[in-house]
Amino acid sequence: HYPPVCNALEADNGALRDAILYHLQYSCGSTKKEATQGELARAVMLAVRDLLTERMLATEKRYQQHNAKRLYYLSMEFHLGRTLGNVLANLGLTTLLARTMEELGVDLEEIREQESDGALGTGGLARLAACFLDSLATLDMPGFGYGLKYQFGLFRQELVQGYQKELPGRWDTEHNPWLISRPDEVFAIPMYGRVEPSRGRNNRYAPVWQDQKFVLGIPHDMPIAGAGGKTVNTLRLFSARSADAFDIQIFTANDYFQAIRHQLFSESVSKMLYPSDVDDQSLEMRLKQEYFLVACTIQDIMKKYLKTGGEISNFAQNTAIQLNDTNPALAIAELMRCLVDEHQLDWDNSWDITRATCAYTSHTLVPEAYEKWPVQLFEKVLPRHLQIIYEINHRFLHEVRLRYPDDENAPTRMSLIEETGGRQLNMAHLAIIGSHSVNGVAGLHSQLLRDNVFPDFADMFPERFSNKTNGVTQRRWLYKANPPLANLITSAIGNEWIIRAETLSRLDEFAADSQFQKQFAETRNHNKRSLADHIMRVTGLVINPDSLFDVQIKRVHEYKRQLLHLLYIIHCYRAIIEDGEPPQVPRTHIFAGKAAPGDPAAKLIIKLINNIGQVINRDTRTRDMLKVVMLPDFGVSLAEKIIPAADLSEQISMAGTEASGTGNMKLAMNGALTIGTRDGSNIEIMEEVGADNFFTFGLDADTIEELRTENSYNAWDYYADNPLIRRAVDCLDSDMFCQEEPGLFRDIFASLMYEGDYFFHLADLESYIDTQQQVNELYTHPASWRKKAILNIARSGKFSSDRTVMEYAETIWQLKPVV
Numbered sequence: 001h002y003p004p005v006c007n008a009l010e011a012d013n014g015a016l017r018d019a020i021l022y023h024l025q026y027s028c029g030s031t032k033k034e035a036t037q038g039e040l041a042r043a044v045m046l047a048v049r050d051l052l053t054e055r056m057l058a059t060e061k062r063y064q065q066h067n068a069k070r071l072y073y074l075s076m077e078f079h080l081g082r083t084l085g086n087v088l089a090n091l092g093l094t095t096l097l098a099r100t101m102e103e104l105g106v107d108l109e110e111i112r113e114q115e116s117d118g119a120l121g122t123g124g125l126a127r128l129a130a131c132f133l134d135s136l137a138t139l140d141m142p143g144f145g146y147g148l149k150y151q152f153g154l155f156r157q158e159l160v161q162g163y164q165k166e167l168p169g170r171w172d173t174e175h176n177p178w179l180i181s182r183p184d185e186v187f188a189i190p191m192y193g194r195v196e197p198s199r200g201r202n203n204r205y206a207p208v209w210q211d212q213k214f215v216l217g218i219p220h221d222m223p224i225a226g227a228g229g230k231t232v233n234t235l236r237l238f239s240a241r242s243a244d245a246f247d248i249q250i251f252t253a254n255d256y257f258q259a260i261r262h263q264l265f266s267e268s269v270s271k272m273l274y275p276s277d278v279d280d281q282s283l284e285m286r287l288k289q290e291y292f293l294v295a296c297t298i299q300d301i302m303k304k305y306l307k308t309g310g311e312i313s314n315f316a317q318n319t320a321i322q323l324n325d326t327n328p329a330l331a332i333a334e335l336m337r338c339l340v341d342e343h344q345l346d347w348d349n350s351w352d353i354t355r356a357t358c359a360y361t362s363h364t365l366v367p368e369a370y371e372k373w374p375v376q377l378f379e380k381v382l383p384r385h386l387q388i389i390y391e392i393n394h395r396f397l398h399e400v401r402l403r404y405p406d407d408e409n410a411p412t413r414m415s416l417i418e419e420t421g422g423r424q425l426n427m428a429h430l431a432i433i434g435s436h437s438v439n440g441v442a443g444l445h446s447q448l449l450r451d452n453v454f455p456d457f458a459d460m461f462p463e464r465f466s467n468k469t470n471g472v473t474q475r476r477w478l479y480k481a482n483p484p485l486a487n488l489i490t491s492a493i494g495n496e497w498i499i500r501a502e503t504l505s506r507l508d509e510f511a512a513d514s515q516f517q518k519q520f521a522e523t524r525n526h527n528k529r530s531l532a533d534h535i536m537r538v539t540g541l542v543i544n545p546d547s548l549f550d551v552q553i554k555r556v557h558e559y560k561r562q563l564l565h566l567l568y569i570i571h572c573y574r575a576i577i578e579d580g581e582p583p584q585v586p587r588t589h590i591f592a593g594k595a596a597p598g599d600p601a602a603k604l605i606i607k608l609i610n611n612i613g614q615v616i617n618r619d620t621r622t623r624d625m626l627k628v629v630m631l632p633d634f635g636v637s638l639a640e641k642i643i644p645a646a647d648l649s650e651q652i653s654m655a656g657t658e659a660s661g662t663g664n665m666k667l668a669m670n671g672a673l674t675i676g677t678r679d680g681s682n683i684e685i686m687e688e689v690g691a692d693n694f695f696t697f698g699l700d701a702d703t704i705e706e707l708r709t710e711n712s713y714n715a716w717d718y719y720a721d722n723p724l725i726r727r728a729v730d731c732l733d734s735d736m737f738c739q740e741e742p743g744l745f746r747d748i749f750a751s752l753m754y755e756g757d758y759f760f761h762l763a764d765l766e767s768y769i770d771t772q773q774q775v776n777e778l779y780t781h782p783a784s785w786r787k788k789a790i791l792n793i794a795r796s797g798k799f800s801s802d803r804t805v806m807e808y809a810e811t812i813w814q815l816k817p818v819v
């Protein structure tokens with residue numbers, strides 16, 4: 001094990017054990033004999049946290065000594081996953097703790113299963129933020145996360161009769177062992193009220209925001225350990241508390257709820273994570289959550305900066321702020337308010353500082369995901385910020401008119417205020433105007449942002465637009481999640497890949513080596529058997545561990561086309577039962593993913609997956625050739641169980657819809673072969689691993705764009721021309737998969753045949769089926785399958801979040817490692 005930390009602990013035999021027993025007694029008030037699993041887990045986590053705390057303090061000292069520039073990553077969502085295993089991996093303590101637990105007669109695995117999944121996020125955006133924090137600490141860079149300490153994280157998903165049922169996701173029992181609460185560091189956050197015009201110093205116009213209601217922000221710090229454990233940064237999460245104690249008068253008037261009404265009102269700001277990643281809910285509470293986050297953060301950052309004794313005018317030289325999508329874009333207006341109103345800086349200076357400090361990343365291409373807030377909601381909740389945004393817009397549109405004197409509609413197209421559909425604030429426009437950098441998360445995505453989504457801004461500010469292709473941390477997603485393969489790789493090329501993923505390319509020479517292939521296959525079969533056991537335990541379904549594991553795990557959304565995968569399964573099923581044509585290769589189709597509670601189409605897809613599974617899995621005619629299973633409650637920990645066992649990675653979104661994807665990277669890095677469209681980062685994965693080590697199919701984004709603008713795509717053409725397509729699609733119109741609820745899936749049939757098949761399923765189905773045939777063909781040649789799989793691992797180095805973070809640091813944040 002590479003990091004030094006464990007050597008010290010190794011040497012000092014018993015130190016870790018003593019620390020655990022100390023916390024069991026003094027932090028949990030329990031003894032070894034009586035301790036519950038939960039208490040044991042807390043004692044272990046507190047003991048490990050102690051190691052992190054001292055390093056966190058040392059890291060902070062180091063940054064102060066170097067007066068280092070700091071990066072603040074603002075995100076409404078962080079999907080951390082379980083921390084214990086990750087810290088053990090990064091500090092090289094896994095074996096030592098396993099041995100210590102053995103001495104204490106406790107099974108480390110059971111302890112690890114105790115920890116919640118840290119699901120403070122909905123999808124890829126949230127997990128990417130967590131991978132970035134791991135890379136920043138590993139690269140010894142002063143990078144800090146800022147988010148909300150939701151009491152309820154992402155809902156837990158149960159499948160009841162095949163339907164998704166949402167249950168509260170209690171991520172944060174009051175005492176999450178990793179969090180260090182800072183109750184003395186309270187931030188008073190003003191909302192509501194009104195703005196009085198008045199004259200300030202040297203008679204300058206200085207509006208006064210008054211009669212606000214205040215909510216208090218309490219910080220809670222999560223240590224983020226990098227590989228090696230030398231650098232430990234923090235993720236600061238804010239929880240909301242009411243400013244006014246409950247009103248004793250009203251209480252004595254025994255109207256308890258009236259007495260605490262305001263308390264509940266303000267504390268609900270950080271009550272729960274909004275579960276949707278489809279449409280912006282533009283709800284007052286969501287706006288308050290976003291503002292609460294940025295207001296606490298800006299106050300905290302400014303306080304820290306002024307403590308360094310730095311000049312306010314040099315703020316941008318010492319501070320970088322990354323906006324993780326539009327959700328924290330209010331940081332731009334809040335920083336302006338802080339500089340102009342609280343530090344009396346002049347507007348232009350403040351604007352230059354704000355723009356030089358802020359940078360914006362877009363994570364979506366789905367138009368309805370772009371946040372637009374009703375102006376009157378702003379008037380009510382954030383009257384001063386609305387004024388500032390009007391001023392920003394006024395000055396900006398002046399610039400636009402100067403720049404495009406002949407294009408009279410340019411101001412309307414680029415304005416922060418959209419007049420159509422009730423006056424709305426376009427948060428993406430604010431994010432672009434108030435930032436010095438705008439990036440997409442994959443080559444195609446960044447191109448589409450320039451050409452289709454923000455063409456006017458790309459023309460006016462070409463230097464601001466760049467691409468930063470996503471990445472994932474190989475420490476959690478390979479080293480921790482897949483020890484058999486990680487050890488095999490290390491035995492072949494050493495362990496440098498853990499901190500330098502590009503060295504994985506040394507595996508290239510082993511790809512065709514039969515000995516290495518054999519060992520590789522053993523790691524995979526081992527993982528497939530433990531996943532088969534897990535599936536058996538959770539669903540009762542027995543699957544064939546030697547079948548091809550065909551995996552589609554991600555949020556359920558129409559654009560991600562889980563339905564296309566299902567149409568292929570239906571095609572195979574009918575080929576077996578009607579044509580007596582068994583597939584060349586037995587397959588197990590493994591689905592997992594949550595649908596936004598407010599997305600009925602996605603929820604019906606989940607029901608269809610489970611009903612198709614029900615019918616096929618108990619059909620004796622298909623018994624060992626075809627199985628379909630959906631695992632409930634997909635999140636980081638379940639992904640870590642499924643990914644090491646996946647043979648085929650389904651990345652089949654309609655070209656031009658998936659901004660990047662990151663699951664595709666995790667699966668390729670673990671040796672799965674990808675069947676994918678030319679969408680998001682699939683294109684770059686194919687470029688890196690080689691087209692003959694990647695199964696691609698379907699229309700590309702330009703063709704779809706063309707067909708859409710010409711409105712010349714007609715699903716009936718494909719339905720009429722291809723009897724196999726017709727046979728598969730007709731199942732949705734029949735009750736083959738919904739005997740008990742006849743007609744249940746007619747809406748899906750209608751979405752394909754009567755509502756224009758918006759996501760081009762039928763246009764891609766034939767080439768998808770053909771490509772799946774090639775997959776079967778190859779799977780019957782294990783040596784060449786394994787060669788391609790090993791080449792996918794060898795050439796996945798680019799998709800490490802270390803590479804992504806280094807690109808952000810060099811070209812957007814001007815951030816340097818501090819060692």
Ligand SMILES: CCc1ccc([C@H](C)CC(=O)N[C@@H]2O[C@H](CO)[C@@H](O)[C@H](O)[C@H]2O)cc1
Binds near residue numbers: 364369660
């Ligand atoms: C306002 C509702 C809302 C909330 C979240 C979002 C996110 C943008 C959704 C998201 O998670 N996007 C995913 O971000 C990943 C990381 O960059 C990409 O890899 C995925 O392609 C993208 O869907 C959209 C809309």
